[in-house]
Amino acid sequence: MKTYWKRSVCPYDCPDECGLLIKTNGKRVFQVKGDPKHPVTKGFVCRKMNHYEKTIHNPDRILTPLKRIGKKGEGHFEPISWHEALENISDHWKQIVQQYGAQSILPYSYGGNEHTIQNKSGEAFFYRLGASNLERTICAKAKGEGYKQILGATQGTDPSAMENSDFIIIWGCNAAATYIHAYQNIVKAKKKGAHIVLIETYQTPVSSIADEIYLVKPGSDGALALCIAYYMKENHMLNYDFMKKYVYGWEEFLDSLDHYVPETLAEICGLESAQIEWLANTFSKAQHPSILIGSGLSRHGNGAMNVRCIIALQALSGALGDRFGGVIGELSTGYALNRDLASRPDWRLPNTRTINMNQIGDALCNLDPPIKSIYIYNVNPANTAPGQAKIITGLKREDLFTVVHERFMTDTARYADIILPADTSVEHSDLATPYGHPVLQRSYKVIDPLGEAKSNWDVFCLLAEYMGFEETMWKLSCEELADQIVDESPQLKQLWNEDAFTRYQNGYGVLLPADDPLHFKTPSGKIELINERLGREDRIPHYKGNYGGKYPLSLVSAPHVQTLNSTFTDRKDLIEKRGNMCLMIHPNDADERGIKDGNFVKAYNDHAEVIFKASVTEKVKQGSVIAEGVFQSGQSYNGLTVNALMSQKLTDYGNASTLNDNTIEIEKTKFE
Numbered sequence: 001m002k003t004y005w006k007r008s009v010c011p012y013d014c015p016d017e018c019g020l021l022i023k024t025n026g027k028r029v030f031q032v033k034g035d036p037k038h039p040v041t042k043g044f045v046c047r048k049m050n051h052y053e054k055t056i057h058n059p060d061r062i063l064t065p066l067k068r069i070g071k072k073g074e075g076h077f078e079p080i081s082w083h084e085a086l087e088n089i090s091d092h093w094k095q096i097v098q099q100y101g102a103q104s105i106l107p108y109s110y111g112g113n114e115h116t117i118q119n120k121s122g123e124a125f126f127y128r129l130g131a132s133n134l135e136r137t138i139c140a141k142a143k144g145e146g147y148k149q150i151l152g153a154t155q156g157t158d159p160s161a162m163e164n165s166d167f168i169i170i171w172g173c174n175a176a177a178t179y180i181h182a183y184q185n186i187v188k189a190k191k192k193g194a195h196i197v198l199i200e201t202y203q204t205p206v207s208s209i210a211d212e213i214y215l216v217k218p219g220s221d222g223a224l225a226l227c228i229a230y231y232m233k234e235n236h237m238l239n240y241d242f243m244k245k246y247v248y249g250w251e252e253f254l255d256s257l258d259h260y261v262p263e264t265l266a267e268i269c270g271l272e273s274a275q276i277e278w279l280a281n282t283f284s285k286a287q288h289p290s291i292l293i294g295s296g297l298s299r300h301g302n303g304a305m306n307v308r309c310i311i312a313l314q315a316l317s318g319a320l321g322d323r324f325g326g327v328i329g330e331l332s333t334g335y336a337l338n339r340d341l342a343s344r345p346d347w348r349l350p351n352t353r354t355i356n357m358n359q360i361g362d363a364l365c366n367l368d369p370p371i372k373s374i375y376i377y378n379v380n381p382a383n384t385a386p387g388q389a390k391i392i393t394g395l396k397r398e399d400l401f402t403v404v405h406e407r408f409m410t411d412t413a414r415y416a417d418i419i420l421p422a423d424t425s426v427e428h429s430d431l432a433t434p435y436g437h438p439v440l441q442r443s444y445k446v447i448d449p450l451g452e453a454k455s456n457w458d459v460f461c462l463l464a465e466y467m468g469f470e471e472t473m474w475k476l477s478c479e480e481l482a483d484q485i486v487d488e489s490p491q492l493k494q495l496w497n498e499d500a501f502t503r504y505q506n507g508y509g510v511l512l513p514a515d516d517p518l519h520f521k522t523p524s525g526k527i528e529l530i531n532e533r534l535g536r537e538d539r540i541p542h543y544k545g546n547y548g549g550k551y552p553l554s555l556v557s558a559p560h561v562q563t564l565n566s567t568f569t570d571r572k573d574l575i576e577k578r579g580n581m582c583l584m585i586h587p588n589d590a591d592e593r594g595i596k597d598g599n600f601v602k603a604y605n606d607h608a609e610v611i612f613k614a615s616v617t618e619k620v621k622q623g624s625v626i627a628e629g630v631f632q633s634g635q636s637y638n639g640l641t642v643n644a645l646m647s648q649k650l651t652d653y654g655n656a657s658t659l660n661d662n663t664i665e666i667e668k669t670k671f672e
């Protein structure tokens, strides 16, 4: 059969949503490479996706519906037909709705596939059903809230601005792994002479590009930012002209800074005051400073506030109005598309209860009235959500009817009563709305679904049919729904000329025009250093401690360069390169406990005990321990992974996860 190349877009929960070219014969994918015509990603894709064909044609893919025949979690299933699976699910749900009410059914999903229709259409289905609502806040909601509190709906800076920055702070972002095209912008700036500073909890792969590295105590960034602000004020290094024109509340904010003397607070941050002063001094002298803010530092009990304190620095410097600087890490493109046509928020019933996804362990075990059925798609909570041990206890409940729509036999899928086979992004069409650069792209189906796999959209349409839902939406094909969304997004035609719109419809990545950087979309029209809508306690950015805990070591869980959350943990080539489930420990902390590099260690707190291999390294700050990557239970030592050590507590704003705000103790163990 003849082969040819087709355009596509990476579907994963990653800011870049790289443009792809797929070599295919319509049945099989032979090769995948970056699309050189993509305006931002320009032909370069990460090591995980340059062999996407190994994921698509992985022999471990689930290709038929399955029904559990063994005990929950044992992983014994038998193939059934789609009709049998859909009848089984709809019969169960009809009975549950009649006996307990629709709210005893819970959808559980996140970003397995980020594209509009596959990601959002499940919401429409479950609003229509009247199920419990899910608060989807595991990732960066606290960062978003902190940002909003000071900048409202203002668009975050396009990362390409960094290319012309002379000073870049990479503040808690492992961009070399997680934001590779923004990282390219930093590399270019460095070549032009920019000074690069990294503020982190450990020396990530980004360290290699940094001129200065500041390892801070986790959760202390707000204090550090305010100390820098204090120094700038004391030394008259502020952009007064900018503040007078564009910043609300700057005088009151400056008056509040007297508590943030570096000599007094350096210890909270785990730094020397001279280091903070040096940082403040060089930052304030920069002409075009940029700050790239990652999400990890917002996953603390004080996460939103820390983000707000960091952004405040760019209000003082004036870089928020600059085309060559600003705040990178909070961009969205979804505004340009009418995505509500996929998620139908207007179908949401009033007074339905909401369950936070970070507290799914408690919800499955303790909620009253209980959850009687959970439908899990686009997500793998047994590996990625905090409180792993509790989640597994919940998923084992015999009276819980669990359906999992998945591509692989994940740890979550093992607990299903029914598993439905999911397709991959080349097996359906969709609309990409990246969150790391201002490009929209349509993707069209490249090959037919493998085996009996079906897309999220197709499954929701079938479930609607079996549940007797009559809305016309469920009769549309994925392409028809995509067309409808594009047709009913009038902004698109205002933002683009005809040529750009046609290119978009033909599947090319197309840039959205940039906003005016001095148009601040807040209620006052200015950057709101003081936010009058917050309570008295929080209206001024200030430092507040994180949750911490009673154990001596702060645990941080960081992304791994070879995997993406639990995605790609099915790929043997990548997993081999990733190696064992390690805990990175500072030599002093290891010595104190008689731990040597390569020893097995038991990490524990009130939630669980998890075995790791010790990686004793100077890359970590004393007092912190780092676990990179999400592992499957089969890749762990005692069946549990780092998320078993995580609490289900939420952030200060945004109800997000606090995955980096937990404490543990470790000891050497004789694990065989």
Ligand SMILES: Nc1nc2c(c(=O)[nH]1)N[C@H]1C(S)=C(S)[C@@H](COP(=O)(O)OP(=O)(O)OC[C@H]3O[C@@H](n4cnc5c(=O)[nH]c(N)nc54)[C@H](O)[C@@H]3O)O[C@H]1N2
Binding pocket: 013, 014, 015, 139, 140, 171, 172, 173, 174, 175, 177, 178, 179, 199, 200, 201, 202, 204, 216, 217, 218, 219, 220, 221, 293, 294, 295, 296, 297, 298, 300, 556, 557, 558, 559, 560, 561, 562, 563, 564, 565, 660
């Ligand atoms: N290769 C790869 N790419 C990915 C992912 C992946 O797992 N692997 N995940 C994807 C997803 S879902 C997301 S949200 C993004 C995330 O991309 P990033 O924002 O880069 O990653 P995070 O884990 O959110 O945070 C990064 C860093 O925050 C640091 N950190 C934690 N607490 C603190 C703190 O209190 N202060 C400071 N200064 N730093 C702190 C951690 O050490 C970590 O290095 O990446 C996406 N891309």
Ligand SMILES: Nc1nc2c(c(=O)[nH]1)N[C@H]1C(S)=C(S)[C@@H](COP(=O)(O)OP(=O)(O)OC[C@H]3O[C@@H](n4cnc5c(=O)[nH]c(N)nc54)[C@H](O)[C@@H]3O)O[C@H]1N2
Binding pocket: 013, 109, 110, 111, 112, 113, 118, 138, 139, 140, 377, 378, 379, 380, 381, 383, 384, 385, 405, 406, 407, 408, 410, 422, 423, 424, 425, 455, 456, 557, 558, 559, 564, 565, 566, 567, 629, 630, 642, 643, 659
């Ligand atoms: N320890 C630790 N925990 C973390 C993180 C961390 O860095 N460390 N990161 C956190 C962050 S930032 C996030 S965003 C969450 C992410 O948590 P999850 O959303 O659970 O992310 P993934 O692990 O990528 O799981 C996505 C699942 O969706 C499936 N999938 C992919 N495409 C489709 C599809 O089209 N249809 C269906 N039905 N399924 C599909 C994949 O096979 C995969 O199993 O994890 C969080 N948990």
Ligand code: SF4
Binding pocket: 010, 011, 012, 014, 015, 016, 017, 018, 045, 046, 047, 048, 049, 180, 564
């Ligand atoms: S995972 Fe991220 S970096 Fe890799 S191809 Fe996808 S969008 Fe690009």
Ligand SMILES: [Mo]
Binding pocket: 013, 138, 139, 140
């Ligand atoms: Mo995320």
